[in-house]
Structures are given as structure tokens and as C-alpha cells.
Amino acid sequence: MNITRENIDELNAVVKVDIAKEDYSEKVDKILKDYRKNANIPGFRKGQVPMGMVKKQYGKAVLVDEVNKMLQDALNKYLTEEKLDVLGNPLPKEQENFDWEQENYSFEFELGLSPQFEVNFETKKPITHYKIVAGEEMIQNQIKHLQKQYGKLISKDVAEEGDVVAGTFKNEEEGIDNSTSLPLEKLKGKKNLNKFVGAKVGDTISLKTKGLFEDDHQLIEFLKIDHDKGHDLDIEVDFTVSEINKQELAELNQEFFDKLFGKDEVKSEVELKEKIKEDAAKQFTQQSDQQLLNDVTESLIENNTFQLPKEFLQKWIQTVGEKPLTEDEAKEEYDKSEQGLRFQLIEGKLIRDNDLQVKFEDLKAFATARIKEQMAQFGQMDPSEKELDDIAARVLSNQEEVKRLSEQLLNEKLLAFYKENIKMKEKEVTYDDFVKEIYK
Incomplete structure (x- = not known):
């Protein structure tokens, strides 16, 4: 067996693999002898089938299989030994007059080679590294959230802004029947809020689902309905009040600080x-x-x-998927992936170097x-x-x-x-x- 390489340019090469009869004949003969031992052909005892008949029936298939195995092993070994940094996989070149009936074979493969370059870290302007901090509004909101979490609920008879109203959302036709606790601050718009202000335990409030909350995901959560159903849902539901509570915030004192962070930490x-x-x-x-x-x-x-071996990579993309791509489809796919491939090469070099x-x-x-x-x-x-x-x-x-x-x-x-x-x-x-x- 003989392997040679012709460098077309810095990014493309062709590898030629010559396989002679002596490279494969011994292996093929052994496999055919094993076939003969186990062959069941009418008119012949097991193991007594003429070798000529075995070769006629199985010879070409065994030859093709063994030569292809030998070819792939030799090619992989060559790429490793030569330390060739290839992109994609070797592509076999078409041979118009290839004939398996001959005894010696030549195969050619196109290679796309990885470009040689040094990574440049110089930038036109410094890259911004953001130090993200909580603003005053976010801090105040977090304090209020913690005060609510560690505060207590005080029962009331009449609902006001800022209260938490427990009750049940219902719509028999849509199969909605869900008991929940509803902070009135979650409601969207004064019109919806005003329907609750002044409500008492036992009152039933009629509401339209469209525009009830800031987003549909809150509606899905409070009504306990399917995700797809909740988007753009526009029906009427009844809410029957079962309990009204005022959220009393926890005081900002040492007891509160100790609950949050441990004794005297804050x-x-x-x-x-x-x-x-x-x-x-x-x-x-x-x-x-x-x-x-x-x-x-x-x-x-x-x-x-x-530079990248663009034409080679486009040809390789045509063959690599589950189904072959057209030339135009491969070009489009290459354009989508080119930047990602460039960064893979840059990152890989950084990691190695x-x-x-x-x-x-x-x-x-x-x-x-x-x-x-x-x-x-x-x-x-x-x-x-x-x-x-x-x-x-x-x-x-x-x-x-x-x-x-x-x-x-x-x-x-x-x-x-x-x-x-x-x-x-x-x-x-x-x-x-x-x-x-x-x-x-």
C-alpha cells in the first residue's frame, strides 16, 4: 500500500491511496475459506462447496468490504501520523472508470486543511466588563418583599387596595374552578381593582380574563388552566370572596434582621x-x-x-447530514455556520497554545x-x-x-x-x- 499527498494550496490537498493485490488477497482468501466451511448450498455437503462457486457468489462483496476497511484504516492512520489538522472529513473523489474487476486500486480523497494563524487580542477599543449592581428601586422592592414574607396577615371584613383576597375563580362552561389567594396589587388597571375595593366575604365579582393581569402567565397561574388555553383567553369568570386579609409588613428592627441573616450580622x-x-x-x-x-x-x-477552504466545506456540508443537500442549500448552511466555525478554530488554538x-x-x-x-x-x-x-x-x-x-x-x-x-x-x-x- 502506498499513500501520497499533493498540496493544492495552503488549505486544500488531495491524498492518493494505492492498494495492491498483495495488500488484501490474504485477508479476502481467509474470509472466503471461512464462508466455504459454513456455506449451505443445495446439492453440496457442508464444507464441500467448490471454492470457485464461493468466490462467484461472495467474492466481490468480500473484496469491496475488505478494501474499504483497509482504506479507512490506512487513511485515518496517515492523518494521525502526519498530524494533519483537517476540517470536516476527507471527501472521496469520483472516478469515472473505476473497475472492481482489476487487481490494483487507486483512491483519491480531497482534504480541507485548517488555516495557520496567530490569535490577535488587539481591539480598537477596550471591551466593557459590566459590574451589575442593584439600584435603589430594586433594593427597596427587595426590602418590601422580605417585610411581606416575614410579616403577618390581619383578617378584615371589607377589601381595600393592597389587601390579599382569598376566593375561588369559576367558569362552569370552561371547567374553571380554582381556589387561590389573590394580592390585589397583581390586578391590572383601576377598573379591575375597583371591583374588589369594598367587597365583603361571600361577595361574587364578575371579571373579564382579557386584561385582568399584566401578562397571560399570571392568568394561567391564578386560574390553573392549560398554558396554551391561557394565552389570549377572553371569557368572563366569577370570583367568590372567602377571606380578606391585610398584609402587615414586618418592622425593620433587630429581630427582623436576625431572622434574615443571623444574630447581629446586620x-x-x-x-x-x-x-x-x-x-x-x-x-x-x-x-x-x-x-x-x-x-x-x-x-x-x-x-x-x-481564509477557510470554503468550497471544500460546502461540498462536505452537502454530504454530512441525514439527507444530501443541494449546492445552494449547502452554501446557505455554510454562511450560517461560518462565524461559529471561525470561533471554534480560534478557541481551539487558544486552548492548545x-x-x-x-x-x-x-x-x-x-x-x-x-x-x-x-x-x-x-x-x-x-x-x-x-x-x-x-x-x-x-x-x-x-x-x-x-x-x-x-x-x-x-x-x-x-x-x-x-x-x-x-x-x-x-x-x-x-x-x-x-x-x-x-x-x-
């Missing part, structure tokens, strides 16, 4: 606000880092231009740290090393978990690398301003 409303702001900042870190990854990705694609690969010992340490955090949430503050090792071993025996954790760890490694090597500026914004700026 001692004033000022410290409470700082604590809420600090906790919110931790929750926003993930969103901030994800946005940084998105912006760095765009910057790296923009600032690293290199900077030793950012996920190694098993790193993955085990990462998984163990996550397990320890989860156990702490359930009050297990000091698990033994053996206990952690046993749980980590079970987690890492699940291939789906290994894949998920590996992706998380690789993202963390890349994020740390970007923060050290790419020019960026920090910008402090409230969450609302962050949303406006990113999704404007």
Missing part, C-alpha cells in the same frame, strides 16, 4: 441595604461574565481574519468543590474527604455530567484567561440599565 437599615446590594452583585456576576464571553467572542472573530485543556484532576477538583457547595446549602458544612470522593466518583461516572462539568470548567478557564489578556474596562451599572444597554 444591625441597621443601612447595613441591610448594603447586604442586599452585596448579595445581588453575586447573583449578577454570572450574567456579567456571560456577557463578557459574548463580547470577547465577537471581538476575536472580528479581529482575526483568515495556553494549556487550557480540562484535565481529569482539574475536573475532579471542580466537581468536588461544587458538591461541597451543595452540601453546605443543606447544612452539611464539614463533609469528610472520603464522602466527597465517593460522591465525586459517582458524578464522574455519568458521561452527561462529565460533559456538562467539563464545559463549565473550560468556560471558567477561558474567562480567567480573557480577563488577564484582553484589554477591558469595568463599568458599574444597575441591573435595569444593563438590560437596556444590552438589549436596546
